[in-house]
Amino acid sequence: MTRPVRLLLIAGxxxxxxxxxxxPASMSWQRLYCGPNVVRHGWCDVSSVRRLVCGDxxxxxxxxxxxxLVALLTTGILILSSxxxxxxSMSRMNVTERLKAVGTCAAHLTVVSISYTSASFVYISYRVGNFPPEVRIIVSVLYSALTPFLNPMIYSLRNKELRQSIRRTLSRFRPAVGPVMKETSTVF
Known part of the structure; x- marks a missing residue:
């Protein structure tokens, strides 16, 4: 991953x-708006602003x-082909390497499936169907907040050194345990 490749990926x-x-955004700039200027969404999405337009x-x-659809399908096809x-590549690996690769891929697929499912719902629900705004807001929060929140946890906790460091840190906060007393049984 060289610097030119990184810059190319960022620019892309x-x-x-x-x-x-x-x-779609430039089309919304040319419309006339009327009525309440309250956007019922987690952020100012073009589709939620479009509901405020006076006209067709x-x-x-x-x-x-x-x-x-172009955005979702293009990126989805790229991820699927990768x-x-x-x-x-995994079919050529031995069992140990394959299990490690499956673990890494499973973590990524979890994040990608949460992201794509919620993104697809948010973007397509505005154009198809009549979903309550509250449902869209909840799903958009999942899309915009849950995935970035889960990414560091899913990928970082796979690191053995990080897990050991977390255990050492948490063990410092445990209360000190006094000397262990032996139980004696007395018969009356």
Whole structure:
């Protein structure tokens, strides 16, 4: 992972994010808004702002849904294809290496599945179906807060040295135990 590769990955992520979000956002800038200016969402998502528009937003919804599907499918296919390649590599490993790789992949798949499930629900629920705003807010909080919260825990706790360090730190806070007294039994 060289510096140019890192910069290319960063530029690609920002460029793809801009490509997928700028067209629907720029369409919302050109609309007239009326009524209550309260966005019922965890953040100011274009789809939640669109509900405040006075007029027809069907074209906006189609464009937004199209870009949401492109974003979800493109990144999903990239992740899925990387797992296929990992699976091919794992088939050539011995049992010990394979178990270690499965453990690492399982942690990543847990985070990815939570992220993709909630992201798909949030982005697609605005365009399809009539879900209560409270449900969207709860799921959007899962999407925006739970995944970043779980990432360090899932990946860091796999590190043996970190687990040992946490145990040593926690053992300092245990109350000191006095001398152990032997139990004696007396018969009356």
């Amino acid at each position: 992520a920002w460029g793809f994010g801009t490509f997928c979000t700028l067209p 937003t069907s074209v906006d919804s189609v464009v937004s849904l199209s870009f949401a 797992y296929v390649l990992i699976g091919v």
